[in-house]
Amino acid sequence: GIQVEQSPPDLILQEGANSTLRCNFSDSVNNLQWFHQNPWGQLINLFYIPSGTKQNGRLSATTVATERYSLLYISSSQTTDSGVYFCAVERGNSGYALNFGKGTSLLVTP
Amino acid sequence: GAGVSQSPRYKVAKRGQDVALRCDPISGHVSLFWYQQALGQGPEFLTYFQNEAQLDKSGLPSDRFFAERPEGSVSTLKIQRTQQEDSAVYLCASSFDSSAYEQYFGPGTRLTVT
Numbered sequence: 001g002i003q004v005e006q007s008p009p010d011l012i013l014q015e016g017a018n019s020t021l022r023c024n025f026s027d028s029v030n031n032l033q034w035f036h037q038n039p040w041g042q043l044i045n046l047f048y049i050p051s052g053t054k055q056n057g058r059l060s061a062t063t064v065a066t067e068r069y070s071l072l073y074i075s076s077s078q079t080t081d082s083g084v085y086f087c088a089v090e091r092g093n094s095g096y097a098l099n100f101g102k103g104t105s106l107l108v109t110p
Numbered sequence: 111g112a113g114v115s116q117s118p119r120y121k122v123a124k125r126g127q128d129v130a131l132r133c134d135p136i137s138g139h140v141s142l143f144w145y146q147q148a149l150g151q152g153p154e155f156l157t158y159f160q161n162e163a164q165l166d167k168s169g170l171p172s173d174r175f176f177a178e179r180p181e182g183s184v185s186t187l188k189i190q191r192t193q194q195e196d197s198a199v200y201l202c203a204s205s206f207d208s209s210a211y212e213q214y215f216g217p218g219t220r221l222t223v224t
Contacts, residue, residue, distance in 0.1 A: 043215040086152055097143055100152030
């Protein structure tokens, strides 16, 4: 199956700082999504981005499908950005289910 | 509109008991997925439905796990004779159609087997 590697595994930021999270994957994909899992466990959709660049407020994402990586940018971080960020790609043969990375755990301090 | 809902949100079961976890997908979504998330890990795929058809159950960890979606809407994940290693958060997701569509997740059911 497709391997998904996220870095860094942990990140501590002071409020207002910017950060870049990376997701590498081992094969071509039809679907790539970024999620934020909040402290209550809810997975919140951030981006559906199998290729190209998207922006939503302070967040933006870029996927370079030919080089098999995606980046999530967080600017002017806030304490509410804390949580775990997951990259997930559509699994290989089945073509349907998402294969998740291990996540980046982000803590934003005041 | 309403998102994906799951019930119960929390379930404590004694080892050996059977449990049933419910998922209500977003209305009109054809595809429904179940995932299992262990503490500190990313979600892992269990099974996939397209309408009422279970097209992939390769992620179910044992024959004690069974899922159904008889009318192509609500789905139930059943775990028989629960074991401690079944303790996890069970997440349901739905998408408009099959491949290459965005998946939306419910809040999950946290199962604790004592």
